[in-house]
Amino acid sequence: MIFLISGTTHTDKTILAQQLLEKTGWPYLSMDHLKMGLIRSGMTDFTPQDDDKMTEFLWPILREIIKTAIENRQNLILEGCYLPFDWRKAFSEDYLRDIQDTWLVMTPEYIQTHLRDIEAHGCDIEQRMENRIDPATLIGENRKVLTGCKENGCYFILIDRSYPQDLAEQILNQIRKEER
Template identity: 25%
Template sequence: MLYIISGASRSGKTIIAKKLSAQLGIPYLSLDWIMMGFTNGLPEFGVHDKLFPDEIAERLWNFIKAMLESMIYTDTDCVIEGEALLPELIIELLQKHPDNVKVCFLGYSEVEIDRKVNEIKKFSQLKSDWLTDKSDAYIEDHVKNMIAHSKLIKRSCTENQLKYIDTSSSFSDAIDVTMKYLSV
């Protein structure tokens, strides 16, 4: 089974992926690693970390789809997380392999910007993080972009009848809901 967790940056994808991986005793793969492989190793493909998530998802989709189908074909169990997926793209794989893929999307379409900036800054201080050295203005801009991205994901999930979980109001409760949804 492939457990796929996608959505906005800072919505809890990695936390869930690591918890689920440990709970199920299966590996976890971050699509961010693949994207950074293209960014730093194959820049000629035009996939890099400065693109918006939907652009990365569209540019990487054929590669990721082939990788996921290969994993399904070889009966590989894995938790996969990252921004580089969109509901309107993953639906094809889910319809083709409904017994082999479980997917959900996370976002924060209703979050208070100042509160989210403070949460990100607090988390970034606790561990090595790509936002650690960024200014408040940079983080605020990132949050605004991810709110817009969350709204797009939420709408596409509704249109494609996919699970969307919003982490705006209670982050830890949303993590628990997502874990229960994926574990069933």
């Protein structure tokens, strides 16, 4: 099983991946680590600020990692914001049976009400150099993700009033339900 976790910055994708690793024992790969490895190795001229170009650049690599893991019957959690909304188009039905996606999306109300909490938890797993959030930008990014998910049939979890404390367990239940 390949489990894809995506969404915008500060939606706790990495925390969710860590929790799923702890519950399942499945390894996870951070798309940010792959991005930075390619940048630091000089294999691309992109900079860490070139996020708008990263999905197109990383997707062919990520797609083939997914295929290889499925062909080798390996489980993998892949998390990050560089997943195209139309990712399903890259796979045949044989592959799609072994891939589950979840996108984390925060509502404008959640962002406005919990902005300081979002910032406070921004370094729970990874140390960010800058953790100040522009709420208007974050709201716009989450709206874009929600629209992309709806247009492409992506499974998403809407974070509205409070952040779900048992999110990893909810996702595992969803996976178990779909495996039946």
